[in-house]
Amino acid sequence: MPAPITVHVAGSERSVAEGTTYGELFEDQRGVLVARVDGELRDLHLAAHDGEAVEPVTAAEQDGLEVLRHSAAHVLAQAVQQVNPSARLGIGPPVRDGFYYDFDVETPFTPEDLKALEKTMQRIVNEGQTFRRREVSDQEAAAELAAEPYKIELIGLKGGAAEDAAEGASVEVGGSQLTIYDNVRKDGTVAWGDLCRGPHVPSTKVLGNAFKLMRSAAAYWRGSERNPQLQRIYGTAWPSKEELKAYLERLAEAERRDHRRLGAELDLFSFPEVLGAGLPVFHPKGGVVKREMEDYVRRRHIEEGFSYVGTPHISREELFYTSGHLPYYADGMFPPMDLDGQSYRLKAMNCPIHNLIYRSRGRSYRDLPLRLFEFGTVYRDEKSGVLSGLTRVRMITQDDSHSYVAKEDAPAEVGHLLEFVLSLLRDFGLEDYYLEISTRDDSKPEKFIGSDAQWEEATRVLEEVAVASGLELVPDPGGAAYYGPKISVQARDAIGRTWQMSTIQYDFNQPERFGLEYQAADGTRQQPVMIHAAKFGSIERFVGVLVEHYAGAFPPWLAPVQVLGIPVAEEFEPYLREVGERLAAEGVRFELDESDDRFPKKIRNASKSKVPFVLIAGEEDRSAGAVSFRYRDGSQKNGVPVEEAVQEVLGAIRAKTQV
RNA sequence: GCUGGCGUGGCGCAAUCGGUAGCGCACCUGUCUUGUAAACAGGUGGUUGGGGGUUCGAGUCCCCCCGCCAGCUCCA
Secondary structure (H helix, E strand, C coil): CCCEEEEEECCEEEEEECCCEHHHHCCCCCCEEEEEECCEEECCCCECCCCCEEEEEECCCHHHHHHHHHHHHHHHHHHHHHHCCCCEECCCCEECCEEEEEEECCCCCCHHHHHHHHHHHHHHHHHCCEEEEEEECHHHHHHHCCCCHHHHHHHCCCHHHHHHHCCCCHHHHCCCCEEEEEEECCCCCEEEEEECCCCCCCEHHHHCCCEEEEEEEEEEHHHCCCCCEEEEEEEEECCCHHHHHHHHHHHHHHHHHCHHHHHHHCCCEECCHHHCCCCCEECHHHHHHHHHHHHHHHHHHHHCCCEECCCCCEEECHHHHHHCHHHHCHHHCCCCEEECCEEEEECCCCHHHHHHHHCCCCCEHHHCCEEEEEEEEEECCCCHHHCECCCECCEEEEEEEEEEECHHHHHHHHHHHHHHHHHHHHHCCCCCEEEEEEECCCCCHHHCCCCHHHHHHHHHHHHHHHHHCCCCEEEEECCCECCECEEEEEEECCCCCEEEEEEEEEECHHHHHCCCCEECCCCCEECCEEEEEECCCCHHHHHHHHHHHCCCCCCCCCCCCCEEEEECCHHHHHHHHHHHHHHHHCCCCEEECCCCCCHHHHHHHHHHHCCCEEEEECHHHHHCCEEEEEECCCCEEEEEEHHHHHHHHHHHHHCCCCC
16 A cells, blocks of 8 residues: 655645556546646656645646647657658757657658648547656667667757757757657557657647648758758647637638738739849839828928938948948848949948938037938848748838937937837837847857947947836847847737837947047037937838738728729719819829729729728719718718718828728 | 749639640620629630750650749848
């Protein structure tokens, strides 16, 4: 008779026989995947010890969900090796919405392979194999995994170095004790095993039919392009079939909102192949969105004390040696073109030219802060594989400003800029964002210029302002530009994806390199600090984000066509045209549907074009001096007097509300 | 840049074993047009991304280039 032990189960004390497993403690509860024991996750098949505090963990919480997904990755690896025993294993961690596993295989996976693997996985799942934890010494592991070179490499890195070895590697060799997880069949035979920190779900059965393999792609081993590429399979796994379906529906919704698709459907912009990759053209309708946005942003800058300037798109190369972009950033710049024996470059940044404006005459402390601003289009030689719609292009129009301030005024200027940036984002309906602070990587001094003291001060100023904003702040070590640290705003769009938008950078380097100075009140010559700020980052990217955020249904003030008139029959065209002229006189973008389509077809077209206001007129409206509204949600308001209708439209445009 | 997949009228797609390119929408023309998501009929439009090769014959097979997609790496 084993001696009883005492454990604290979910807060209450229980006395159980020694050898009782965690799983047995939760026998009467459904959906428990692992136990949290004194804060650490453990497998359910392990025995509890005296005095432990034990809590059940289900897939309803993040920890449980990650265990579920990690186990799904194991089943995938088992399936791959079952089908192809020569496949070598990389790592297989859980990730956002799912998991992946990397394999070294002779030939990459095809979509058909994925289908077949999914079936193999389903068989393993249905079999209800259990995950068994087994502690091994380094030598034992090395012997057992002799055929798995990547695992062997990880064994050598176990412990603290694991997460440095590769993102996700700690799930394989997280602690100081190596463990192997065996998948055990119902008859007790071992089906498969993998080096793994664990823990795992009790049985493959838990995965049910709520998993799916999504795609395969190459990934560099341990995240370095100097290493060989492995074949990565991405999958998704959820606690239930319903949640899997909901996830797939979210993906479908994201696809419907994709700005590349909506851009073509709504005739906003295109990427003509002859132009070359990453070079968008804006069509008239996209041009309206872009111009409305630019007009507004320009006006707000002027209100906030910025001076609008203009600069060329190319410059003699020398300028970029002065600024330091060459050679620090040579790879990202287009190659030089030769003019009369001089090398010219497309500019990749506006700041050097703004510095020339600063330097164009002597400056006094009375000129400061000097705030120069423009929509500066820069060209960057982004690698072909990273280009993507409007969000990653080679032509980037920045709403770029440079504030030249006395050093002691820099904190106030940074604060002012951040506030300004956030107010602009709110005006465009983006409410959901967080800050990221990018700092120098101390281990790579060759990538950054400036003294330690300068970096410290710059970083401190940005940090203080960022913290004072009260927003969520995420560190990004090593992400700084060579000339200084930055704060960036990462905005979430309507479906939760994040994009780097605004950036604010503190720069003590360029003022020095350009010899910028001003005369202080005491007659001495001082060097200003410059603060770079891009409010929306890239106009192109921002348009793309807006399209997705609104799913193409822009608020009236941004909508390419604000009001579309649809006559019930041809006879009412003149009447509606008059209404349209009244609206146009107020600056409203009005179009009249004069096509020879019949009425219901016109309604359908209007609906597909996502115009905010459809105005309809037939005999009833005309004789009453009224019009009828049809809104985007299909609802209607009939017999609205024309003047009232005009006011409703104008009100929505001026208030920048969504309808 | 790397790995894989893909490229057929403006858009979405089809074309068997390699056999001489077809459909829907859009567009044009005509007959139409009265209340909230598709009237009817006819018609125009393609060097199948570009170039080269194999073949009696290439959208289909091979090579090079361009572009697109996914992921990796990168993103001042």
